Amino acid sequence: MDIKEKLKSLQERVVQQLSLSKTDDAVEDIRVHLLGKKGDLTKILKGLKDLAPDQRPLVGQLANEIRHNLEEQIEDKRARLAKALLDRQLAAEQIDVTLPGKTVTIGTKHVLQQIQDQIEDHFISQGFQVMYGTEVETDEFNFARMNLPKDHPARDMQDTFYLTPNILLRTQTSAMQARAMDRHDFATGPLKMVSPGKVYRRDNDDATHSHQFHQVEGLVVGKGITLADLKGTLQALTDELFGKGHAMRFRQSYFPFTEPSLEVDISWNIVDDQTPAEDIRWIEVLGAGMVHPNVLKMAHIDPEEYTGFAFGLGPDRFAMIKYGIDDIRNFYLDDLRFLKQFSQVGK
Ligand code: FA5
Numbered sequence: 001m002d003i004k005e006k007l008k009s010l011q012e013r014v015v016q017q018l019s020l021s022k023t024d025d026a027v028e029d030i031r032v033h034l035l036g037k038k039g040d041l042t043k044i045l046k047g048l049k050d051l052a053p054d055q056r057p058l059v060g061q062l063a064n065e066i067r068h069n070l071e072e073q074i075e076d077k078r079a080r081l082a083k084a085l086l087d088r089q090l091a092a093e094q095i096d097v098t099l100p101g102k103t104v105t106i107g108t109k110h111v112l113q114q115i116q117d118q119i120e121d122h123f124i125s126q127g128f129q130v131m132y133g134t135e136v137e138t139d140e141f142n143f144a145r146m147n148l149p150k151d152h153p154a155r156d157m158q159d160t161f162y163l164t165p166n167i168l169l170r171t172q173t174s175a176m177q178a179r180a181m182d183r184h185d186f187a188t189g190p191l192k193m194v195s196p197g198k199v200y201r202r203d204n205d206d207a208t209h210s211h212q213f214h215q216v217e218g219l220v221v222g223k224g225i226t227l228a229d230l231k232g233t234l235q236a237l238t239d240e241l242f243g244k245g246h247a248m249r250f251r252q253s254y255f256p257f258t259e260p261s262l263e264v265d266i267s268w269n270i271v272d273d274q275t276p277a278e279d280i281r282w283i284e285v286l287g288a289g290m291v292h293p294n295v296l297k298m299a300h301i302d303p304e305e306y307t308g309f310a311f312g313l314g315p316d317r318f319a320m321i322k323y324g325i326d327d328i329r330n331f332y333l334d335d336l337r338f339l340k341q342f343s344q345v346g347k
Helices: 003-020 024-035 040-050 055-092 111-125 153-157 175-183 227-242 293-298 315-323 328-332 336-342
Strands: 136-138 162-164 167-169 191-200 212-222 248-255 258-267 282-291 307-313
Touching (some): 003 040, 024 040, 040 055, 111 191, 111 212, 111 227, 175 191, 175 212, 175 293, 212 282, 227 248, 227 258, 227 307, 227 315, 248 282, 258 307, 258 315
16 A cells, blocks of 8 residues: 555544544544554654655645644534533523422411410500510429419419429419519519410310410509509400400409409400390400519519509410411411411411
8 A cells, every 4th residue: 555545544544433433532532543643644654755755745745634634623523522512511401491480388477476476566565575484484483483382272273294393394474473573673664574485284185275375474563553554454455456346354263473363255256235145255365463462572572562463365365266266276286278377467
């Protein structure tokens, strides 16, 4: 085979190799084998010196043409491989903006939290401060400071989860009363506070009772505070929360920490002056009364100079009335079908 034929056959071989190569590395391999120091073209060109002098320029020109041609083809192949790679990447990363998006479920406040917030907001607007207590309490603050020393028979009114003989899960937010009185500087004016939170009792669950529920304590202590202030305060709260259609009634009651004591019921149904008494469905929503002198004395407050009222209301039952829910257990079942009904309320 003369040198021209060698060049031509090399060209054909390289063109075929290029057409089969699929990666940039494979193309680089072909280039090195062709043009490198020990490459095939280099080897053939070394044979130029053995040619007759008149042949050399012609064959040299042909060799250069073939070299340029192959270099171009190599570059061209490289560019096509790069483009194909890019096309594949773009196809893989393609986003169809017309596809429906993934639904992100946004949580909302639990209906009981919404009621608690509404109650807090109401009292803040009336100049009360909000204090949060702890769910694990001492016997002293939950009972003793509430005029319920150990072995007091009225302790049976609230069946208690004890953690140790002196530490318990609070049965009532009243446990915050003594802490609030201890902290308050009466020289600055009356104490007006509400304290919301969870409470626990060994109650059997039924439609209106849960072993874990919520309360909002209210306490006002100052000079000249009367039962009329308590009634007005509760009336203002229920008017704002329920509107005016729900009736409220006060019943005489007993709590060791208030004297006199009363309980308050609210009508489930909307009523007016004409509604027959037997058509009104009542539910008890809170206990209240005038702070017992013993409770004031234990907080080093002189009951001759200061009086106060307190109440402990059940926001769970407020929510039942407000939204017409006839079973308190619904609040604690985590059934989204139930909870979602309130996702727009109170936002
Ligand atoms: C008390 O807990 C008193 N600490 C309230 C009080 C405070 C009286 C300050 C005087 C002064 P009682 O046990 O009645 O009281 O509970 C008050 C309210 O909590 C009830 O009216 C009711 O709304 C709610 N409640 C009581 N037990 C349960 C329960 N097991 N499940 C749901 N709500 C309850």
